[in-house]
Amino acid sequence: MFVLDLPEDDRSLSPHTGYTRAHWEATADGLLRAALRFATPHHALLDLPGPPSQSGVRSDGLEGFARTFLLAALRGAGAYGKDPNGFLERYTEGIDHGTRTPGRDDAESWPLIGHHGVQGQPMVESASIALGLRLTAPWTWDALTPDARDRTEEWLRGALRHAPAPNNWYLFQLTVAGFLESVGRGDAETARAIDRPLGLLDGWYQGQGWYSDGDGRAFDHYNGWALHMYPLLHAHLAEDRALLDRLGPRLEEFLDGFALLFDANGAPIHHGRSLTYRFAAGAAVALGALTGHTPLAPGTTRRLLSGALRHFLDRGALSADGILGLGWYGPHAPTVQRYSGPASPYWASKGFLGLLLPADHPVWTAPEEPAPVEGPDRALALPAPGLLVQTTASDGLVRLHNHGSCKVRPWEAERPPAEPLYGRLAYSTRTGPTSADNIPDNHIALQVRGVRSDRLRIEPLAAGPDWLASSHTPLFPPGGPVLPAARLDSLTLVRGRLELRVHRTVNIPAGTTVHHTGWAVALPPGTATETDATDGAPEVSLAGAEVTGQLLGLHGWDTSRTVRAPRGTAYGTWALVPELTGTVGEDPSGTLFAALASLTGDPGPAPLTGLAAVDVSGHTVTVRWPDGTRTVVDFGDGGADSVPTVREETA
Known part of the structure; x- marks a missing residue:
């Protein structure tokens, strides 16, 4: 049975969770060691155990590579390239072999990127690969041969030339284009792939720090781990002050309310799709500290991040093989979307974004403070x-x-x-x-x-x-x-x-x-x-x-x-x-x-009976509370267009 090799709890620095940066690093190393056992001989695909997604086994193998590569990249970049386990070397070899003959049905080749709905899942994974390369370019991109870099660019450009889903998928194009520009391979195509998503993002912004996930009113964790994360991380890495000033205040306002959505036991709110990504819910919290756009004290930031990580590790999110399974704690089919495959949970890698903060950053050195939920009601x-x-x-x-x-x-x-x-x-x-x-x-x-x-x-x-x-x-x-x-x-x-x-x-x-x-x-x-x-x-x-x-x-x-x-x-x-x-x-x-x-x-808890008494008159409900106050809910004249109002009264 796989067991994470974690340091002893540090209840002096982290009185609430016991976790420090060393716990995060050890968890990342353990997750990577467990997952890489399922890699193909040249590491281009990771075929994790479990039933295939609707995209097929080869796409799932790419997903396993891409999402764990993002984890390895955050771990390696946060350690300034120190990689005693050789993770980045293995992923670099995988990129070389995966891009040699894309689309071929052999042991290593990556699937080609297609339109959403027609071989579109590789577009999702291209963003993790591009972001991983951007974070670790001195140790991965620069280590590739010129031919391998050209092949990788050509494969990635497939994400720019096909139609994404009409939602956060446009940010995958932005992420790919941002990487290509960061290594001197930008052109009109990459410029369009950055400008178009940023324009859509403004249209999806609804206020109070919240974006809808595409047109409509879909609000959930994608707001944090995608719609804030990708463009703001791009702006941070590109040192684009104008874009940071434009998007950063939205993140700060978002975190002011979102920070309340973590339980004192560490759990994020159980709402919306893709919940199997689990502690990825903390990505926006770490992003706020990384970009300087956060209302949270450093000790509160670590409290939320470590609370979420420990919550899932303590409750069985890892299988006996050390693999993040599909579900919430253990396996749970109703939590899983149709598009999810064995490697899908590894978008949880985004939760490790805090590793990009240096070890002497206050998020890692300040004593933990209570979570916002541990304050007043x-x-x-x-x-x-x-x-x-x-x-x-x-x-x-x-x-x-x-x-x-x-x-x-x-x-x-x-x-x-x-x-x-x-x-x-x-x-x-x-x-x-x-x-x-x-x-x-x-x-x-x-x-x-x-x-x-x-x-x-x-x-x-x-x-x-x-x-x-x-x-x-x-x-x-x-x-x-x-x-x-x-x-x-x-x-x-x-x-x-x-x-x-x-x-x-x-x-x-x-x-x-x-x-x-x-x-x-x-x-x-x-x-x-x-x-x-x-x-x-x-x-x-x-x-x-x-x-x-x-x-x-x-x-x-x-x-x-x-x-x-x-x-x-x-x-x-x-x-x-x-x-x-x-x-x-x-x-x-x-x-x-x-x-x-x-x-x-x-x-x-005391019975509810006796905690409220009501009087109803027409379309008005008056609730009398034990402290003598009254709440009046008035639906107006009852017409089809009437809107409710609420007023508080004292006895």
Whole structure:
């Protein structure tokens, strides 16, 4: 069984994680040694064990080479070329052999780069190879023969001559072109490949430090590990002060909120696609320190980075062979995208970006400081991406309420089912969404003729300091019911660990069944018991090993129950989900539903019953809290275009 050879914890310098730069270097070395056992004889491909991706075995082998080369490059560049393990020499040999006869079906040749959707995956990998070469040029590029450099350039230019996916893929072209220009091989083609992505990036910028991943409203970890990372790292390496001044403040503003999305236990928020990249989530945190555009103290930066790395190493992210497997901790199929192959998790290499900081940088020498989540309770509304961050100091838990991020492009039809990692109302650092095959957690759905609706395109409605509201069209699977002009408006307001969830129906027929679910809690199968519906919608409480989820109907709900999710979540192989059920009323202007939810890591949380009382009048919900304050959620006159408002009142 493979075991990382790590130094002893240093609890003096790093009281929170025990990790120092030496731990990062040892982890990088261990990951590389484990992966390189699967290289072809001349190291051009790494055929890691596991089922192939949709791109095929040869593309997967290139992916294994490219993504681990990026790790070797960060390790080698951070050590100023010192490479006692000979990693860079092996990768240089692999580049030489992989580019000799590209496209040939032999033991070493790299696949040619094609258009997205037609042999496009090599374009993704070309960026890692180009970036690795740029970081290590004195020890890799310069070590290649002139002929090998020409062949490598020609192969890389395939990324500039084919169509990328309409999203962060354009930054792969920028990265390739930036490398070619850095070694004196720039021309009009490379200039266009830099200017075009930067222009698109400005169009995708939505404010508050957040980019959408292409046109539309897809906000997730790609914002940090791709949309900020590639252009800003290019600007840093090129010493392009104008571009740094243009993009750097966006990164700094992003980090001000993003830093809250790391749990006290180190976990990043479990939301969005490609989560198998794991501690790559820290790439933007390291990038802020590298470029000088960060609001975080050096000790806080290391706390976040090392917390994320240790979180996954301690929880089984490495297989018995020392390989990063597909999943979150251990293998977990619902976490994996269709495009993922055995080597895909090695985009986690981006998490090692901090190694580019010299050993005497304050990020490595300053004592660790607490993570932002370990400060006071926070409620941070981010209207630009439509995300509401909720943290609690007592348990270090992070919840992310989603009222704006969705994986539907402007030109795409809304077609159920929704992607579980985008369509839910809320996500956290200790729970994962249930599989698409099971009941959805944190969801609001209609049920018509036995079929439940889905939440796909999410339209932000309104925002306040501690609340967000959005709207969506409830859609049913193809061939299912169609409700003309139907709409569900949803609002989340947070207060400490509590979540007030209010929903309004618009143009939905009276008598329609409405279901609302809370947090999915992973439980051992032998202790997890599904309950039947209970009249009166009493509180449902589910206590797992790390969290307790609670859901209480306040208004409009007739019954409550727990429902099993036998495919579990990334946090356990079996889970239960609390559910409330109600019925749309006769008022043609719509029906209001209100619930109180909680997810906490504190043991033995108090019941939700008694923590809030509600009065409903027309389209206004007034919530009375135990401290005597009142929250008034007003949906106005109930018209189809009315937008909710929230005001706080004292008794």
